[in-house]
Amino acid sequence: MDCSGPLNPEIVARLEDSFAAQGLMQHLGAEISTIRCGEVVLRMPFRPQLSQQHGFFHAGATTALADSAGGYAAFTLFDPGQEVLTTEFKLNLLNPARGQAVEARGRVIKSGRTLSVCQLDVWAEDGGTRSHVATGLQTLIRLG
Amino acid sequence: MDCSGPLNPEIVARLEDSFAAQGLMQHLGAEISTIRCGEVVLRMPFRPQLSQQHGFFHAGATTALADSAGGYAAFTLFDPGQEVLTTEFKLNLLNPARGQAVEARGRVIKSGRTLSVCQLDVWAEDGGTRSHVATGLQTLIRLG
Amino acid sequence: MDCSGPLNPEIVARLEDSFAAQGLMQHLGAEISTIRCGEVVLRMPFRPQLSQQHGFFHAGATTALADSAGGYAAFTLFDPGQEVLTTEFKLNLLNPARGQAVEARGRVIKSGRTLSVCQLDVWAEDGGTRSHVATGLQTLIRLG
Amino acid sequence: MDCSGPLNPEIVARLEDSFAAQGLMQHLGAEISTIRCGEVVLRMPFRPQLSQQHGFFHAGATTALADSAGGYAAFTLFDPGQEVLTTEFKLNLLNPARGQAVEARGRVIKSGRTLSVCQLDVWAEDGGTRSHVATGLQTLIRLG
Numbered sequence: 001m002d003c004s005g006p007l008n009p010e011i012v013a014r015l016e017d018s019f020a021a022q023g024l025m026q027h028l029g030a031e032i033s034t035i036r037c038g039e040v041v042l043r044m045p046f047r048p049q050l051s052q053q054h055g056f057f058h059a060g061a062t063t064a065l066a067d068s069a070g071g072y073a074a075f076t077l078f079d080p081g082q083e084v085l086t087t088e089f090k091l092n093l094l095n096p097a098r099g100q101a102v103e104a105r106g107r108v109i110k111s112g113r114t115l116s117v118c119q120l121d122v123w124a125e126d127g128g129t130r131s132h133v134a135t136g137l138q139t140l141i142r143l144g
Numbered sequence: 145m146d147c148s149g150p151l152n153p154e155i156v157a158r159l160e161d162s163f164a165a166q167g168l169m170q171h172l173g174a175e176i177s178t179i180r181c182g183e184v185v186l187r188m189p190f191r192p193q194l195s196q197q198h199g200f201f202h203a204g205a206t207t208a209l210a211d212s213a214g215g216y217a218a219f220t221l222f223d224p225g226q227e228v229l230t231t232e233f234k235l236n237l238l239n240p241a242r243g244q245a246v247e248a249r250g251r252v253i254k255s256g257r258t259l260s261v262c263q264l265d266v267w268a269e270d271g272g273t274r275s276h277v278a279t280g281l282q283t284l285i286r287l288g
Numbered sequence: 289m290d291c292s293g294p295l296n297p298e299i300v301a302r303l304e305d306s307f308a309a310q311g312l313m314q315h316l317g318a319e320i321s322t323i324r325c326g327e328v329v330l331r332m333p334f335r336p337q338l339s340q341q342h343g344f345f346h347a348g349a350t351t352a353l354a355d356s357a358g359g360y361a362a363f364t365l366f367d368p369g370q371e372v373l374t375t376e377f378k379l380n381l382l383n384p385a386r387g388q389a390v391e392a393r394g395r396v397i398k399s400g401r402t403l404s405v406c407q408l409d410v411w412a413e414d415g416g417t418r419s420h421v422a423t424g425l426q427t428l429i430r431l432g
Numbered sequence: 433m434d435c436s437g438p439l440n441p442e443i444v445a446r447l448e449d450s451f452a453a454q455g456l457m458q459h460l461g462a463e464i465s466t467i468r469c470g471e472v473v474l475r476m477p478f479r480p481q482l483s484q485q486h487g488f489f490h491a492g493a494t495t496a497l498a499d500s501a502g503g504y505a506a507f508t509l510f511d512p513g514q515e516v517l518t519t520e521f522k523l524n525l526l527n528p529a530r531g532q533a534v535e536a537r538g539r540v541i542k543s544g545r546t547l548s549v550c551q552l553d554v555w556a557e558d559g560g561t562r563s564h565v566a567t568g569l570q571t572l573i574r575l576g
Binding site for chain 1: 169229230
């Protein structure tokens with residue numbers, strides 16, 4: 001995993017286009033917060049449309065955010081023209097996802113020729129406090 | 145796991161109320177398809193708001209559906225007054241989730257005093273064909 | 289996944305050779321119980337050398353058995369000359385693995401060009417009773 | 433998770449006794465390398481009895497080590513008299529586990545009243561190089 005040079009602007013542009021084309025990310029109100037080599041952070045403010053039955057963020061909403069963050073993190077290390085697909089992921093829910101916003105970070109642990117592995121983490125911001133609400137692992141495949 | 149008698153109507157009513165209170169399920173257009181002892185099936189028609197960048201269902205949307213299906217499957221075996229929380233889950237994405245609708249089924253494998261384990265499966269319906277798009281495992285904790 | 293014809297005897301022979309070459313399987317006292325298209329069952333009698341601190345089978349021993357069962361299940365669907373490697377797996381431990389023997393079954397859910405996904409299950413035999421001690425999912429990659 | 437004071441010597445003694453009682457750890461030639469608050473490292477030199485078919489460490493052997501490391505890491509935060517049981521784990525295999533020894537580290541991410549979550553990591557030492565061969569997550573339950 002080579003992060004010595006600057007990110008290829010073509011990769012960043014393709015990533016932003018791809019994110020904008022994810023209907024679900026728009027529907028959930030997610031936005032890109034950070035794009036670095038091997039790392040992407042996405043952010044999603046709370047809305048009642050994202051809740052589970054107790055009014056917290058639904059694990060499905062935070063998982064969607066984490067899945068996209070990891071996919072794009074892997075993508076930052078691809079060559080232009082390559083595509084990324086999630087093959088599997090696992091999340092442990094550590095604390096209730098309660099607050100005004102959540103942030104999901106995908107970080108590449110291993111960028112192989114065929115498979116990439118990312119660590120996924122989600123934090124909730126509630127007033128001034130920030131709590132770690134989920135951690136996980138994700139495998140992705142490189143296509144093209 | 146005792147499924148010899150009929151489902152307690154109070155459990156069914158509480159399940160339906162809880163589902164209706166999940167803002168995310170409404171926002172994604174999900175609905176309850178089946179409630180059986182230890183098994184719940186949820187259904188979600190395709191809309192562009194549920195898509196990833198290639199126009200298929202986003203894994204986050206199908207995962208949200210699967211997570212809720214498993215949670216409610218575990219819930220059918222609880223006593224009235226008990227609550228369910230997902231502690232972790234893992235999904236393998238088997239095929240592109242393409243089509244007019246997806247169905248997620250949660251099925252209880254083990255209903256313990258504290259922890260329950262569910263198998264999660266998602267199918268996509270595309271024209272007349274039905275494909276298995278995801279399979280997974282989920283651990284849930286019983287509260288109260 | 290085509291299981292219409294009989295298993296290629298060359299695949300069976302290579303599988304048996306590979307199993308015999310796994311030092312760990314011999315060290316744990318495991319043996320092949322069944323080889324079918326897309327399904328392999330391995331068996332391991334109890335010995336104190338396989339125990340955890342309460343005298344049951346250590347989850348590491350049952351996991352090793354399950355991992356090999358799944359790997360060989362995927363292998364039954366490969367072409368001669370191809371190799372299999374596990375890329376990830378997840379196991380839920382459902383019940384204490386107590387008894388005279390355990391059996392681990394790997395069953396192919398999806399046999400893709402690059403990746404295969406197997407369901408893993410482990411049962412313990414204790415006197416006349418057989419209990420489901422673990423269930424899991426495994427991703428494997430095809431090489432060569 | 434309170435690691436402000438020194439480790440309770442009773443916990444350390446019980447951990448060492450428990451490890452010595454795990455027949456599998458002796459059978460695999462594993463030993464305790466580090467015990468800290470919320471973190472345990474186990475070490476296992478290579479022997480042909482630990483191999484898979486290509487002569488590397490079998491994933492089952494490294495998983496057994498990682499599972500025990502995580503269990504004991506959670507245990508360092510328990511009260512005397514409490515027991516630990518793994519409920520599930522997931523490992524991603526990042527690189528071939530080749531070399532003279534492997535080291536598995538379990539580190540507590542969340543120590544809850546009922547459930548603990550650990551991060552599991554395994555490194556292989558091959559000559560002077562050290563490679564990250566596996567990373568995972570584990571859920572454990574506190575009993576008693």
